Amino acid sequence: MARVYTRREVNRRKTGYMIFAGISDFFGAMAGIVVIIACIILLVALINWIIHNGQVSFASLWKIFQDALIIPE
Numbered sequence: 001m002a003r004v005y006t007r008r009e010v011n012r013r014k015t016g017y018m019i020f021a022g023i024s025d026f027f028g029a030m031a032g033i034v035v036i037i038a039c040i041i042l043l044v045a046l047i048n049w050i051i052h053n054g055q056v057s058f059a060s061l062w063k064i065f066q067d068a069l070i071i072p073e
Helices: 007-069
Strands: none
Touching: none
């Protein structure tokens, strides 16, 4: 036979599930913020790396371009 629950028992169980849902939402939001901060840090590092290596790469390409244009005697 099915168990009959009182309103108090139903409300107590519902409150427990709502508290658990709220805690899991909080930790999910915190994890999301940590992931966003990590992505921002990685993007800043990538941009700095591109700027630094871009200058070096374009300097060597510019030297090759200049050497190709200047006809040696």
